[in-house]
Amino acid sequence: MNGQFPLGHINPFKYFFGLACLFAVLFTFMIKSEHTNVVLHFLQWLLQTNLAMGFLIVMHLLLSRFKLPLKGWKKIILSGLLATIIFSPISLLIDVYIENDTVFTMRELLTEWGNMAPPVIICWLAINMPWLLGFNFNYANKKVTQQDIQATEVLIDSDDLVSQQKLSQKTEQQQTKKINPELNLQQSIKLEDEFTQLVDKIGAENIVFLKSELHYLTIGSLNEEQLILYTLKNAVAILEEHYGLAQLGQVHRSYWVNRNHIKSLQQSGREGSIAVTGDYQVMVSRTHLKKVKSWFEEQLKPC
Structure with a gap:
């Protein structure tokens, strides 16, 4: 569209x-x-x-x-x-x-x-x-405070491991482009769809979370939530492989989160929820809870 x-x-x-x-x-x-x-x-x-x-x-x-x-x-x-x-x-x-x-x-x-x-x-x-x-059905216009932005910047600066992974991914992607430009051109053509157009407009780094709702997808960004006809599985693959966002960001069957926007983790029993930029709450399933805890442990490690 x-x-x-x-x-x-x-x-x-x-x-x-x-x-x-x-x-x-x-x-x-x-x-x-x-x-x-x-x-x-x-x-x-x-x-x-x-x-x-x-x-x-x-x-x-x-x-x-x-x-x-x-x-x-x-x-x-x-x-x-x-x-x-x-x-x-x-x-x-x-x-x-x-x-x-x-x-x-x-x-x-x-x-x-x-x-x-x-x-x-x-x-x-x-x-x-x-x-x-x-x-486009916008859920709400969220006001992002200066504290949210500063908190996000701190997380980005402190997470050296994720930054290195991103740099390595981008280097590999650039090498792939040089080695096989025809394949890269075909992939670019295939990715010209509704979701990628919206990501290019918002900016991949500004996407906070994704939520699957039946056969639709809610995209939570810094200022709003938008609902489109798309699947979570395909969206996650594009964000992590094509736009180079941190891998393994899915924290629930219905949720994916941008690790650069996580702020705190609240555990309730064997499940939990993550507070992210923009006062959103993202659910964490028991399957992914250990992985999410490791993210916060990495942030606390001395540089």
Whole structure:
């Protein structure tokens, strides 16, 4: 996408599953049932719409694991197509055992998919369209204090080990460019996507954390949080490999943090949270807690 148009705060989980519940209400009154009362009919649609939404999101996340040369809207359509194929048998079984007005046959299954797929794919494309068109949902404008900036500078200066690693990475990247300029050119072309355009605009060093939210990604920078259609795995790989940020910055299944912006660690049981620049709090899982503790130990070592 070429532009960013701020619209305000939005939570992906509430947005998508809230819409699923809204569709359930609409379908309850639009498609009346002669076999069940209104309450059971609504619960049936509530189950189907939320299951369908879950399948759509999961399928999009699975597709994102493969580096398919597809634009965002094409990937949305493909994930919708595959999700409806997988969900059709489940939808038909719900009709068979709740509505009791049909039987499970291949012909009925094809009819079920044919009736369901077009509207589901169109709705799936429509509800993701704001991000596909380039609208940017900013969570909040954070004010970064002078203390935050000074604290960040101290961390950068004191973490000699990380600095040496970055210098070594940059040297290796420069050598790779000289050895194989054609390969580097191909990689640069592939990285010209929505995320890299946003990183170039913000500045990689100004990104504080990344957070995975369903099939979307929140980018927390010095001044704001921005929500885009992207995956955490791909974003982390680009920041660490292409922009040379410190490796192994993922501290939770849903979080990555820029080590240059960490301020303090608060442990609660076998998990914890990191305070970072801009008064953000980043969750730390038990799997990554030992690694995060080592970061702060490195900072306390005498230069």
